[in-house]
Amino acid sequence: MHMLIMVLDDSAHLNDVLQAWVSAGVKGVTILESTGVNRVLPRDIASPAYLGFSQMFGSGRVGHNTIFAVIDSLDIAEAAVKATEKVLGDLTQPHTGIIFALPVAKTWGFPEPYANE
Numbered sequence: 001m002h003m004l005i006m007v008l009d010d011s012a013h014l015n016d017v018l019q020a021w022v023s024a025g026v027k028g029v030t031i032l033e034s035t036g037v038n039r040v041l042p043r044d045i046a047s048p049a050y051l052g053f054s055q056m057f058g059s060g061r062v063g064h065n066t067i068f069a070v071i072d073s074l075d076i077a078e079a080a081v082k083a084t085e086k087v088l089g090d091l092t093q094p095h096t097g098i099i100f101a102l103p104v105a106k107t108w109g110f111p112e113p114y115a116n117e
Contacts, residue, residue: 001104004077005068006084007034008097013087014065017097020083025076026069034066064097070104077101 004026008017014031021029071077081091081099088096 001107002071002074002077002101003068003104004071004080004099004101005066006097006099007036008065008067009095011063011065014067016087017084018067020087021067021069021080024079024083026071026080029067029069032066032068033063035063070107070110071101074101 004021006017008014018029018031071080077099084097084099085091091097091099
C-alpha cells in the first residue's frame with residue numbers, strides 16, 4: 001500500500017483533479033486546505049502600493065488543496081498522475097502542483113473489502 005499525496009496549486013481545478021483520480025482507481029480521497037511558505041511570506045513584506053483587494057479586505061492568503069488517499073499499488077499512482085496531467089498539463093510547469101507517493105507500513109480502520117470495491 002502507498003499514500004498518494006498531491007498539493008494542487010490552483011483550487012479551481014480541484015473537482016476535475018478529483019474526478020481524474022477517481023477515474024484512475026483512487027478511492028477515499030481526503031481534501032485539506034493548505035498554504036505554502038511562498039504564498040505566506042511575500043504578502044508579509046509586500047508594499048501597500050501593490051496590495052490587491054484580497055490583501056486589503058481579506059486575509060490575503062491564497063491557498064492550495066492537499067489531497068491524499070491510501071492506494072493499493074504504484075500502478076494506481078501512475079494512472080492518477082497521467083489523469084491529473086490531462087487536467088493540468090505537465091506537472092513540471094509552474095503553478096500546477098506536486099504529486100508523490102509514500103509507502104504505508106500498516107493501516108488501521110481500512111477494511112479489506114475496500115480494496116476490491
